[in-house]
Amino acid sequence: LIIWRAICISEAVVSTQSTGDVCGPSLARILGVNGQSVHKSAAGWSPVYTLDDIAVMSIDFLLSSEEDAVIWRGAKKNGMIKDFLSSVDWGELDYLVIDTPPGTSDEHLAIVSLLKQAKITGTVLVTTPQEVSLGDVRKEINFCRKLRLPVIGLVENMARYECPKCRTVSEIFPATSGGAQALADSEGMPLICSIPVCPQVGQSGDNGVEGLDIPTEYGILVEQVIRFCDG
Amino acid sequence: MIEPENVPDSCPGPSSEGAGQMDGCAGCPNKQACSTGQFRTDTSPAEVLASLQCVRNKIVVLSGKGGVGKSTVTAQIARGLAALDLSVGVVDVDVCGPSLARILGVNGQSVHKSAAGWSPVYTLDDIAVMSIDFLLSSEEDAVIWRGAKKNGMIKDFLSSVDWGELDYLVIDTPPGTSDEHLAIVSLLKQAKITGTVLVTTPQEVSLGDVRKEINFCRKLRLPVIGLVENMARYECPKCRTVSEIFPATSGGAQALADSEGMPLICSIPVCPQVGQSGDNGVEGLDIPTEYGILVEQVIRFCDG
Numbered sequence: 384l385i386i387w388r389a390i391c392i393s394e395a396v397v398s399t400q401s402t403g404d405v406c407g408p409s410l411a412r413i414l415g416v417n418g419q420s421v422h423k424s425a426a427g428w429s430p431v432y433t434l435d436d437i438a439v440m441s442i443d444f445l446l447s448s449e450e451d452a453v454i455w456r457g458a459k460k461n462g463m464i465k466d467f468l469s470s471v472d473w474g475e476l477d478y479l480v481i482d483t484p485p486g487t488s489d490e491h492l493a494i495v496s497l498l499k500q501a502k503i504t505g506t507v508l509v510t511t512p513q514e515v516s517l518g519d520v521r522k523e524i525n526f527c528r529k530l531r532l533p534v535i536g537l538v539e540n541m542a543r544y545e546c547p548k549c550r551t552v553s554e555i556f557p558a559t560s561g562g563a564q565a566l567a568d569s570e571g572m573p574l575i576c577s578i579p580v581c582p583q584v585g586q587s588g589d590n591g592v593e594g595l596d597i598p599t600e601y602g603i604l605v606e607q608v609i610r611f612c613d614g
Numbered sequence: 615m616i617e618p619e620n621v622p623d624s625c626p627g628p629s630s631e632g633a634g635q636m637d638g639c640a641g642c643p644n645k646q647a648c649s650t651g652q653f654r655t656d657t658s659p660a661e662v663l664a665s666l667q668c669v670r671n672k673i674v675v676l677s678g679k680g681g682v683g684k685s686t687v688t689a690q691i692a693r694g695l696a697a698l699d700l701s702v703g704v705v706d707v708d709v710c711g712p713s714l715a716r717i718l719g720v721n722g723q724s725v726h727k728s729a730a731g732w733s734p735v736y737t738l739d740d741i742a743v744m745s746i747d748f749l750l751s752s753e754e755d756a757v758i759w760r761g762a763k764k765n766g767m768i769k770d771f772l773s774s775v776d777w778g779e780l781d782y783l784v785i786d787t788p789p790g791t792s793d794e795h796l797a798i799v800s801l802l803k804q805a806k807i808t809g810t811v812l813v814t815t816p817q818e819v820s821l822g823d824v825r826k827e828i829n830f831c832r833k834l835r836l837p838v839i840g841l842v843e844n845m846a847r848y849e850c851p852k853c854r855t856v857s858e859i860f861p862a863t864s865g866g867a868q869a870l871a872d873s874e875g876m877p878l879i880c881s882i883p884v885c886p887q888v889g890q891s892g893d894n895g896v897e898g899l900d901i902p903t904e905y906g907i908l909v910e911q912v913i914r915f916c917d918g
Binding site for chain 1: 792
C-alpha cells in the first residue's frame with residue numbers, strides 16, 4: 384500500500400513548472416536534475432532523485448534534447464500525465480507535490496480526473512500582487528470550487544523588493560487592488576505568506592542548487608502545508 | 615490531400631454536411647471514411663484568409679514561459695502602433711487567462727454579432743480588441759475548456775470578427791506550444807503570419823522554455839522578428855542603483871539571441887508604472903523607451 388498525499392500547486396502567473404506541464408517543464412532544472420534519463424522496469428518508471436532525496440518525474444527526462452519543443456495537443460498531454468501518475472515507481476512517500484502549467488485546461492482537468500479516487504489532499508494557489516494576476520487566480524479559485532478541490536491557501540510571490548544597496552523596499556508589481564490579501568479576504572481563504580522577490584532564489588533555481596538565504600516565508604508555507612495535511 | 619476514388623454520381627461531396635451518411639452514399643467504397651470526415655477539406659484557413667484580407671500585417675506574440683509579460687508587450691506594441699496613426703487590432707487567444715482586455719482598459723464590455731460578424735471593442739486610442747473576456751458573464755468565470763473547444767473559439771476570433779481595414783493585427787497567446795499555438799498557425803496558413811515576437815525574462819528557466827518556442831517557430835517555419843527581454847533590471851527609486859532581480863545566469867536573452875542567430879530587439883527594465891497602468895487599463899506615462907524601439911522594429915520588419 385503506497386501512502387501518499389497529493390498536493391496540487393496551481394499557478395496563475397509565472398515560475399516553476401514540472402510534472403503536469405509538458406510544454407514548459409522547469410522543475411527538473413530548478414531541482415538540479417535536468418537532462419537526466421529515466422528507465423522503465425516491471426515496477427514502472429523509476430523517478431530521478433535529487434541530492435536531497437526528492438523523487439522527480441518530468442517530461443524533461445524523456446526529451447532527447449532540452450531544446451525539443453513538446454508540441455502536443457490536449458489528448459496526448461493527458462496520456463503523459465496519466466503515465467506520470469499511474470506508472471511511476473514512487474515507493475512510499477509522505478508527500479507528492481504536483482506542479483501545473485498556468486490556466487484551467489486539459490492538464491488541470493486530467494489531474495483532477497485521474498486523482499478522483501486517490502484524492503487531492505490540498506491545493507496551493509500562487510499569485511503575484513497585481514490585478515492582472517489576481518484576475519486569473521480568481522478563475523483558478525472558481526475552478527477549484529467547481530471541482531471541489533480542497534484549498535490550503537494563497538501564496539503571494541514577488542510581493543516586494545529590497546534594494547541591496549540602500550535597503551529601500553519597493554513594490555515592483557504594485558498591488559493596485561489590494562494584492563493577494565484582499566483577494567484572500569474576499570474569497571474567505573488564508574493568505575499563507577507573501578514572499579519577496581529574491582534574486583538568489585532565481586539564481587539557485589537556474590543553477591539547480593539549494594539556495595542560501597532564501598526568504599523565511601517559504602518556511603511558513605511548508606509549515607502550513609504540513610498543518611493542513613495533518614489536520 | 616487524399617481524394618475519394620470511385621465515387622458514385624450521387625455523391626453529396628466529401629466535405630458536405632452529411633458526407634458518408636446520405637442515401638447517395640449507399641454502396642460507395644468511401645462511405646465509412648467519409649462519415650468520419652477523412653476526406654473533409656478543412657476550409658478554416660480559407661475562411662480566415664477571406665476574413666483577414668483587409669488586415670495588412672499579422673503579428674503573433676509568443677513565449678514558452680508564463681508570466682514574462684507577453685500581454686503587456688502585446689499591449690505596448692498595439693499602443694505604440696496606434697500612436698503612429700496606424701489602424702490596429704488585437705486578439706487575445708489565451709482563453710484561460712485573458713489579461714489583454716484589462717490592460718487595454720476595455721474589460722467587462724460586451725460584443726454583439728451582426729451579419730458582418732462580431733464587432734470588436736474599441737479602446738480610447740482606437741485599438742480594436744477581441745477577447746473571451748467580452749463573452750463571459752463574470753470576470754471570475756473560469757474557462758475550463760479542452761483543446762478542441764478552445765480551437766473553435768480561436769477560429770471564430772480569426773474568421774468571424776468584423777475588423778474592417780487594419781494595418782496590424784497583433785495576436786497574444788498563452789504560454790507553451792500546444793493546441794492554441796497549433797490552431798493559430800494552422801488557421802493563418804493561407805492568410806500568413808507576418809512576424810512573431812518572442813518574449814522572455816533573463817533567467818535560464820525562462821530562456822529554456824523560449825528555446826523550445828524558437829524550436830516551434832522553426833519547425834513550423836514562422837518568421838521571427840526577434841527576441842524581447844523583459845524585466846531585465848530594476849532601478850531603485852531612492853538610490854538609483856540598478857539590480858538584476860532575475861539574474862541572467864546563462865547570459866540572458868542576448869546570449870540566447872546570439873546562439874539562435876536572431877536579433878535581441880530590446881531589453882526592457884521592470885517598470886512598476888507599466889504594471890500599474892496595465893492593472894488600471896490606462897496608457898502609462900514614463901514607460902520605458904525600449905517599447906518604442908520594439909514598435910519601430912516591428913514596423914521595419916513588416917515593411918521590409
